[in-house]
Amino acid sequence: MSPAPARPLALLHTSPVHVPVFDALRDRHHPGLGLRHLVHEELLDRARAEGPDAVADAVGRVLAGAVADGAGAVLCTCSTLGAVAEARAGALGVPVLRVDxxxxxxxxxxxxxxxxxxxxxxxxxxxxxxxxxxxxxxxxxxxxxxxxxxxxxxxxxxxxxxxxxxxxxxxxxxxxxxxxxxxxxxxxxxxxxxxxxxxxxxxxxxxxxxxxxxxxxxxxx
Structure with a gap:
């Protein structure tokens, strides 16, 4: 019996410019990997103004939504929010990684x-x-x-x-x-x-x- 296909990977971005970058990397090095891009520019805007902890709950809601939609893991591509995202992994039950x-x-x-x-x-x-x-x-x-x-x-x-x-x-x-x-x-x-x-x-x-x-x-x- 062949193994079950991997669940898709969700990516949390704070700029749309990251979408084609990660799509190209996927196509070149990880063909067949399912990616779901979640772009939330407002999270970085608020984190810059108030600090990363100010958006922790909002980040948590985005990650929870990604898991509810079937993501097997989430990759946060924003260095400002990386630690905030990683801290949510235990509550979500799937790996949450920071890109850096x-x-x-x-x-x-x-x-x-x-x-x-x-x-x-x-x-x-x-x-x-x-x-x-x-x-x-x-x-x-x-x-x-x-x-x-x-x-x-x-x-x-x-x-x-x-x-x-x-x-x-x-x-x-x-x-x-x-x-x-x-x-x-x-x-x-x-x-x-x-x-x-x-x-x-x-x-x-x-x-x-x-x-x-x-x-x-x-x-x-």
């Missing part, structure tokens, strides 16, 4: 300094907390680079300008200590292809989706 955890684990694995590049300030604290959770050495040096002007371009719909600004910020990081660069937001992923730096640059969508695919028991067709 596998990236954080990889960044902290070698004990090298880490530099976090972020365009939204509300993302910084959750990302730093996550890196500390994944670190075997609490003395690992972690710095941050803010690219607030990049987010202005993102909000204006200038994706190319946004990615160029992120790439320029990465290229401006000093290379002497050979830090690992972490792109804190999933929307930054394509900037990694535009950098000229010799440093290792990590982004979250690919490894995050792979972890979520495993969580729903997906087997490539």
């Amino acid at each position: 955890r596998p990236m954080a684990a990889e960044a902290m694995r070698g004990g090298r300094p880490v530099v976090v590049v972020a365009a939204v300030r509300s993302t910084v604290r959750p990302t730093l907390d996550l890196l500390r959770e994944e670190s075997a050495d609490p003395a690992t040096c972690v710095g941050t680079v803010m690219v607030t002007e990049a987010w202005e371009r993102f909000e204006a719909g200038d994706r190319e300008g946004y990615l160029d600004a992120v790439a320029a910020a990465v290229d401006g990081i000093a290379t002497a200590e050979r830090p690992v660069v972490v792109l804190a937001q999933a929307s930054m992923a394509d900037a990694a292809e535009r950098v000229r730096t010799p440093l290792t640059v990590l982004s979250s969508p690919g490894t995050g989706l792979a972890a979520a695919a495993r969580a729903v028991g997906h087997r490539p067709e």
